[in-house]
Amino acid sequence: MNMENRADAVVIGGGIIGSMAALYLLRSGRAVKIIEREHVAAGASAGNAGILAFPEIVPIPAPGVTFKAPGWLMDPLGPLAIRPAYAPKLAPWFWNFTRASTRRYFERSLGVQKALMKLSVEEYEKLRVEPSLSPFIDNTGTLDLYDSATTFKAAAEDWAHKKAAGFEFHRVGRAEIEELQPGLAPEFQHAIYSEAGLQVNDPAAFTQAVAALAEQEGATILKGEATALEAMENGARIRLADGTTIEAATVVVACGAWSKRLAASLGERVLLDTERGYNTTLPAAAFDIRRQLYFNDHSFVVTPLKDRIRVGGAVEFGGLELKPNFKRSDALMKLATRFLPGLKAEGGEQWMGFRPSMPDCLPVIDRSKKAPAVLYAFGHGHLGLTQSAATGRIVAELAGNTPPSTDLANLRFDRF
Numbered sequence: 001m002n003m004e005n006r007a008d009a010v011v012i013g014g015g016i017i018g019s020m021a022a023l024y025l026l027r028s029g030r031a032v033k034i035i036e037r038e039h040v041a042a043g044a045s046a047g048n049a050g051i052l053a054f055p056e057i058v059p060i061p062a063p064g065v066t067f068k069a070p071g072w073l074m075d076p077l078g079p080l081a082i083r084p085a086y087a088p089k090l091a092p093w094f095w096n097f098t099r100a101s102t103r104r105y106f107e108r109s110l111g112v113q114k115a116l117m118k119l120s121v122e123e124y125e126k127l128r129v130e131p132s133l134s135p136f137i138d139n140t141g142t143l144d145l146y147d148s149a150t151t152f153k154a155a156a157e158d159w160a161h162k163k164a165a166g167f168e169f170h171r172v173g174r175a176e177i178e179e180l181q182p183g184l185a186p187e188f189q190h191a192i193y194s195e196a197g198l199q200v201n202d203p204a205a206f207t208q209a210v211a212a213l214a215e216q217e218g219a220t221i222l223k224g225e226a227t228a229l230e231a232m233e234n235g236a237r238i239r240l241a242d243g244t245t246i247e248a249a250t251v252v253v254a255c256g257a258w259s260k261r262l263a264a265s266l267g268e269r270v271l272l273d274t275e276r277g278y279n280t281t282l283p284a285a286a287f288d289i290r291r292q293l294y295f296n297d298h299s300f301v302v303t304p305l306k307d308r309i310r311v312g313g314a315v316e317f318g319g320l321e322l323k324p325n326f327k328r329s330d331a332l333m334k335l336a337t338r339f340l341p342g343l344k345a346e347g348g349e350q351w352m353g354f355r356p357s358m359p360d361c362l363p364v365i366d367r368s369k370k371a372p373a374v375l376y377a378f379g380h381g382h383l384g385l386t387q388s389a390a391t392g393r394i395v396a397e398l399a400g401n402t403p404p405s406t407d408l409a410n411l412r413f414d415r416f
């Protein structure tokens with residue numbers, strides 16, 4: 001790679017978080033370079049379900065969740081799996097996940113998510129009118145489906161939190177379910193409909209469009225793999241795999257699930273792991289999907305993309321090195337064809353992505369202690385697309401030494 005070795009702001013990672021960080025830094029007056037080892041949207045940002053899930057303020061580590069986990073784990077193709085070879089490495093993460101599910105921690109995380117989502121809504125409202133981004137955002141509405149009256153009732157507390165946060169939705173029975181999404185299996189008698197639900201209709205192309213917008217406004221995208229960071233008096237030095245270095249006044253680490261290696265090179269430990277997720281993308285003709293369908297009791301979604309349908313979700317702990325187990329995509333497809341009996345399952349493309357996840361399912365948005373020019377922006381778990389614009393705004397605020405729009409005390413990299 002041939003690059004000048006001085007820069008103003010460098011963002012490492014060209015996923016949705018890095019691309020948004022670059023755009024917001026640029027718009028705050030910085031000169032920006034993005035360094036990406038593969039291509040823009042090479043990671044989780046390419047194959048996600050595309051849901052702008054603003055109402056998802058209720059943290060996954062909630063009181064009682066650890067009692068449910070053994071049941072999920074017993075089912076080899078259920079919503080949660082741990083690859084046996086990886087289990088020993090997961091212990092510290094899982095222990096802290098358990099800690100994060102205590103009532104006190106949960107209430108605190110709920111407050112953090114509420115504030116982050118408020119900011120996320122505000123920022124996406126602005127981005128939705130950008131001519132190059134608006135074609136990617138559809139208002140499809142979201143149908144949250146429950147298998148039974150019992151599970152529907154059990155979700156009441158979650159919906160009460162969402163209502164208290166100002167999100168609007170209403171309960172629907174079978175007749176309205178059928179109207180909103182014809183062809184669902186008859187067992188679905190209980191659902192919640194959120195008319196405002198927004199869908200990114202091509203997550204990979206959207207991420208590329210955000211990066212292209214940054215490029216159009218002056219950013220440079222360079223191919224390269226960052227291997228280490230070093231503190232400097234007025235900035236930080238990035239070491240690249242090809243042996244070159246680049247020095248910058250501000251460095252943003254936005255490498256998704258791979259971010260902790262760069263933090264470690266500064267001597268900073270982050271308890272980041274990955275929740276691997278699977279999906280299958282089908283041709284549009286597979287089913288007439290009218291809106292986002294969330295099968296709450298099975299932790300998977302069926303979403304309508306621009307010219308395709310995506311069936312995916314679930315969580316597998318297996319680190320960054322083990323090969324995908326596409327039986328998990330098959331299992332989700334099996335459920336999808338049961339719940340949408342007319343779904344044509346042929347011609348699908350399977351994919352696995354690495355959600356970057358902290359034990360409390362909150363992101364890291366923080367400044368390095370060892371190298372104050374380095375900002376961390378990763379760990380958004382299931383919500384990275386949704387919270388990307390808000391993260392971009394906060395990164396630009398931190399870089400400009402202006403007070404952040406939300407309290408970052410609970411998003412520190414070293415909170416575990």
Ligand SMILES: Cc1cc2nc3c(=O)[nH]c(=O)nc-3n(C[C@H](O)[C@H](O)[C@H](O)COP(=O)(O)OP(=O)(O)OC[C@H]3O[C@@H](n4cnc5c(N)ncnc54)[C@H](O)[C@@H]3O)c2cc1C
Nearest residue numbers: 013015017037043044045048049051226256277384385386
């Ligand atoms: C199945 C699934 C469904 C999902 N659905 C949704 C959804 O509906 N809504 C939602 O909001 N979120 C969803 N998510 C989560 C969302 O996709 C992630 O939170 C988000 O994409 C993370 O973005 P990122 O930029 O941090 O990471 P990534 O997209 O993984 O990007 C990181 C980038 O950094 C690059 N990189 C890594 N290391 C280096 C290095 N050393 N040097 C240079 N480059 C490097 C990688 O090549 C990659 O391009 C889903 C995730 C999965 C897996």
